[in-house]
Amino acid sequence: QQPVQSPQAVILREGEDAVINCSSSKALYSVHWYRQKHGEAPVFLMILLKGGEQKGHEKISASFNEKKQQSSLYLTASQLSYSGTYFCGTFSGNTPLVFGKGTRLSVIA
Amino acid sequence: DGGITQSPKYLFRKEGQNVTLSCEQNLNHDAMYWYRQDPGQGLRLIYYSQIVNDFQKGDIAEGYSVSREKKESFPLTVTSAQKNPTAFYLCASMAGASPYNEQFFGPGTRLTVL
Numbered sequence: 001q002q003p004v005q006s007p008q009a010v011i012l013r014e015g016e017d018a019v020i021n022c023s024s025s026k027a028l029y030s031v032h033w034y035r036q037k038h039g040e041a042p043v044f045l046m047i048l049l050k051g052g053e054q055k056g057h058e059k060i061s062a063s064f065n066e067k068k069q070q071s072s073l074y075l076t077a078s079q080l081s082y083s084g085t086y087f088c089g090t091f092s093g094n095t096p097l098v099f100g101k102g103t104r105l106s107v108i109a
Numbered sequence: 110d111g112g113i114t115q116s117p118k119y120l121f122r123k124e125g126q127n128v129t130l131s132c133e134q135n136l137n138h139d140a141m142y143w144y145r146q147d148p149g150q151g152l153r154l155i156y157y158s159q160i161v162n163d164f165q166k167g168d169i170a171e172g173y174s175v176s177r178e179k180k181e182s183f184p185l186t187v188t189s190a191q192k193n194p195t196a197f198y199l200c201a202s203m204a205g206a207s208p209y210n211e212q213f214f215g216p217g218t219r220l221t222v223l
Contacts, residue, residue, distance in 0.1 A: 002151070030208035041199060041214035042152070049208060056211070087151060091208040096142060096167070101151040 005100035022088030113215035132200035
């Protein structure tokens with residue numbers, strides 16, 4: 001079942017902060033975050049694992065609430081290069097990653 | 110450099126024709142995936158393969174077919190049975206189908222049906 005992302009879209013000015021949320025109805029082993037620029041391939045940002053371990057981009061901050069099956073991605077002091085669509089992917093068992101519909105982030109000067 | 114290549118980048122097809130999208134990886138990854146991307150729909154899984162000579166249907170497999178004869182190659186055929194094939198297609202691979210491994214994506218193929 002597809003995880004739900006919120007908000008669907010957000011517009012920021014440079015230097016502002018944003019939080020992107022990802023919620024699942026299933027018990028999760030891990031949550032993955034990717035960013036995609038228009039017309040390009042998604043790029044891996046980080047993985048948050050059950051038990052608290054994290055793997056990925058040092059400059060990216062995220063959290064994983066195992067009890068609520070929710071994850072949040074924190075983008076602080078946003079830069080123009082942060083613009084793109086952010087996808088969360090959830091891993092809940094012996095099935096492949098399931099991706100959300102994405103959150104479109106636009107950072108303006 | 111290790112990575113995933115997809116070809117062609119743009120593909121135009123007439124209605125009723127089958128077309129094959131290429132995906133090659135030199136990362137020595139066991140698992141490979143095909144996704145379809147439509148505006149506002151995210152990444153929807155078409156087919157996946159966790160090992161050579163084996164593959165499974167994803168959420169939207171109807172009208173598509175795949176093969177996995179070699180570890181590095183996972184071509185996708187869009188058949189005439191696919192009623193609305195115009196979309197952006199992404200191929201991805203993982204070292205193994207594990208919660209701990211990230212997916213690596215190819216640059217994508219944009220298919221347009223004329």
